[in-house]
Amino acid sequence: MKLVIIGGGSSYSPELISGLIARKDTLAIEDIVLVDVPEGATKLKIIEDFTRRMLKAAGIDWRVSSTLDRFAALKDADYVLTQFRVGQMDARLLDEAIPLTHRMIGQETNGAGGILKAFRTIEVFKGIVADMKAQCPDAWLINFTNPAGMITEAVIRQMGWKRTVGLCNIPVGQERAAREVLETANVSLHHQGVNHFHFHQVWDGEGVERTQEVIQGLYGQAVDNEYTVKNIANLNFNTELLTSLSLLPCDYHRYYFMENEMLDEMLEQFEKGEIRAQQVKAVEESLFKVYADESQVTKPKALEERGGAYYSEVACELVNAIENNTHQLLVVSTQNNGALKELPAEAIVETTCVITAQGPIPLTTPDLPVFARGYLQTIKAMEELTIQAALEGSYDLAYQAFLLNPLIENGAVTGELLQEMLVAHEAHLPQFKQVIASIKATKPELVERVMNLKEELLHV
Numbered sequence: 001m002k003l004v005i006i007g008g009g010s011s012y013s014p015e016l017i018s019g020l021i022a023r024k025d026t027l028a029i030e031d032i033v034l035v036d037v038p039e040g041a042t043k044l045k046i047i048e049d050f051t052r053r054m055l056k057a058a059g060i061d062w063r064v065s066s067t068l069d070r071f072a073a074l075k076d077a078d079y080v081l082t083q084f085r086v087g088q089m090d091a092r093l094l095d096e097a098i099p100l101t102h103r104m105i106g107q108e109t110n111g112a113g114g115i116l117k118a119f120r121t122i123e124v125f126k127g128i129v130a131d132m133k134a135q136c137p138d139a140w141l142i143n144f145t146n147p148a149g150m151i152t153e154a155v156i157r158q159m160g161w162k163r164t165v166g167l168c169n170i171p172v173g174q175e176r177a178a179r180e181v182l183e184t185a186n187v188s189l190h191h192q193g194v195n196h197f198h199f200h201q202v203w204d205g206e207g208v209e210r211t212q213e214v215i216q217g218l219y220g221q222a223v224d225n226e227y228t229v230k231n232i233a234n235l236n237f238n239t240e241l242l243t244s245l246s247l248l249p250c251d252y253h254r255y256y257f258m259e260n261e262m263l264d265e266m267l268e269q270f271e272k273g274e275i276r277a278q279q280v281k282a283v284e285e286s287l288f289k290v291y292a293d294e295s296q297v298t299k300p301k302a303l304e305e306r307g308g309a310y311y312s313e314v315a316c317e318l319v320n321a322i323e324n325n326t327h328q329l330l331v332v333s334t335q336n337n338g339a340l341k342e343l344p345a346e347a348i349v350e351t352t353c354v355i356t357a358q359g360p361i362p363l364t365t366p367d368l369p370v371f372a373r374g375y376l377q378t379i380k381a382m383e384e385l386t387i388q389a390a391l392e393g394s395y396d397l398a399y400q401a402f403l404l405n406p407l408i409e410n411g412a413v414t415g416e417l418l419q420e421m422l423v424a425h426e427a428h429l430p431q432f433k434q435v436i437a438s439i440k441a442t443k444p445e446l447v448e449r450v451m452n453l454k455e456e457l458l459h460v
Contacts, residue, residue: 001029001323004077004136006128007084007145008034008066009044011287012311014299016081017051019312021058023320033073034066039088041068043288050291057297070128074135079319082128082151083144086120087428089284090458093277094424097457098450100270102417104409105263108277109147109196110255111407115386115398116421118150120428122390125151129159140322140359142167143333144315149195152333153348154387165360166333167318168195168350170251172310178202178248181217182210191331192340192365195350197256197379198331199247199372215242235261245369256375256406321355329353334360341365342373343380378404393431398422419443423450 003020005013013034020027032051036044048066055062067073074080085092095113096106105111132139141164143152152166171191178187186205191198201211219237235258242249255262269275283302290300314330321328329352336349339362343349353360368376382404389397395418402408402418419439422429423446426436440447 001027001078002031002033002076003029003319004033004035004073004080006035006070006080006082009036009040009042009047010083010085011043011284011291011303012083012144013047014050014054014291015303015312016083016315017054017312018299019316021054021060022312023316024058024060026320026324027316029062031063031065033077034064035070035073036066036068036084038068044068046288046292049294050296053294053297054299071131071135074131074139077132077136077139079140079142079323080128080132080136081142081144081315081319082125084124085145086117086124087425089277089281091117091120091425091428092280093275093457094421094454096266096275096277097270098421098424098453099408099417100266100275101453102409102413103263103267104417105255105259105266105407106270106275107255107407110252111405112402112417112421114147115382115401115405116425118147118154118386119390119398119432120425121145121147121151122154122387123429123431125155126159129155129161132161139163140165140319142315142318144168144311147195149333149348149350150383150387152195153383154390156335156348157346158387158391163359165318165322166195166348166350167314168331168333169310169314170196171200171331172313173251174200174248176310177218178210178214181214189331190352190363190365192351192368193250193349193372193376194343194380194383195333196250196252197376198250198350199245199368201247211246211248212243214248215239215246218248235265241371245372247369247372259407318355322357322359325357326355328355329363330355330360332360334362337362339364340368342368342376347380375406378406390431393429393433393435395422395432395435398432416446419446420450423447424454 034048044066051064092108095108095116099106099112107113141161143166145151148166148168155161155164175189179185188203189200191200193199202214204210219239290296331352333348333350336343336345336347338345339351340349351362353362382401385397385401402414403410422432422436423439
């Protein structure tokens with residue numbers, strides 16, 4: 001087996017390598033190729049050296065290499081794992097900060113930041129898919145790059161790469177949380193929705209539904225839920241809505257169902273210069289110092305603070321399940337095919353699937369309550385507009401996606417925010433070249449404001 005990791009210089013890579021090592025007896029790996037862009041060359045070399053030490057300490061002789069030549073790396077790959085960030089951490093900082101200047105939630109996968117990240121990332125995937133068609137036409141593409149659901153949909157539906165599966169680490173944490181509340185390892189969770197906007201229910205080993213107990217155990221009292229992802233402020237959900245739905249939420253639902261509280265928290269962090277992108281920058285700096293230490297041969301505990309806990313568990317289990325046709329149940333992003341009646345059959349959904357050698361087979365889900373159905377259909381429509389805008393470089397479709405996104409205020413500020421973010425990310429949005437040129441020619445004050453903010457945040 002040959003695995004190619006695009007975004008190999010990511011701080012997440014040791015998590016992935018650790019998971020592969022744990023499955024050395026079931027995955028016949030021969031080659032691991034780490035790929036990155038020139039801006040990430042230094043980190044890529046550190047990860048390559050660290051990977052070699054990890055494998056040596058585990059007594060494994062897999063070949064490891066790194067390269068900036070993606071096309072060459074993909075030759076005869078069996079699995080291609082994508083885990084990159086276009087524009088690196090500076091782009092995330094802009095995704096979070098610019099909406100906050102308008103008192104709107106700034107987040108890397110939700111709201112305006114998530115839409116702009118999709119614009120940048122979908123453009124890059126055009127090249128990845130073209131390279132794969134030429135170099136490894138039978139490979140599986142396993143996508144962890146956010147916004148994972150929209151990227152997976154663009155790749156499967158618009159770019160035609162059917163052997164694609166999107167994944168997220170959140171459902172793993174939710175399963176662990178349910179086990180802890182119910183004090184049993186024998187639980188069954190069923191997820192339905194889309195990436196970062198899904199609901200789930202819980203059953204025990206006797207087939208008894210225990211969703212309400214888990215709601216109360218996790219959110220019915222003022223206690224920290226240790227399984228909340230590190231990227232999201234751990235504010236306690238109001239159980240009134242969850243109880244009425246008898247559904248458990250995704251961590252990202254806090255942005256929708258607790259918008260004011262989350263915004264206040266983020267604005268306070270912004271004023272202190274401590275928004276999540278700035279925190280992650282500091283975490284990454286410390287992580288790479290550890291990775292570069294030649295005495296380090298296992299992934300450090302501090303990696304969990306990066307926000308990728310359980311990544312290796314889901315990513316490596318997915319590869320293992322496809323490769324060995326295990327029929328394991330995993331929560332992934334895949335084509336709906338009628339499993340969720342609330343969404344079109346061709347839509348990409350995140351739901352519980354049986355994983356086979358032919359890919360995921362989604363399990364049929366029960367009808368969602370009207371509240372959840374309405375919200376989900378709005379989110380999916382926004383995703384569809386975002387994907388089409390990204391592919392066509394269409395300002396009109398981008399504007400419609402902004403208007404439909406629940407975290408973006410409607411009015412004159414909607415277009416202003418969109419234009420600011422397009423200008424801010426100009427270097428990574430070639431498909432919007434004409435649109436951005438028009439904005440720069442007609443809105444000099446807006447452009448100046450963006451440039452001043454970039455100088456303040458990025459010191460450029």
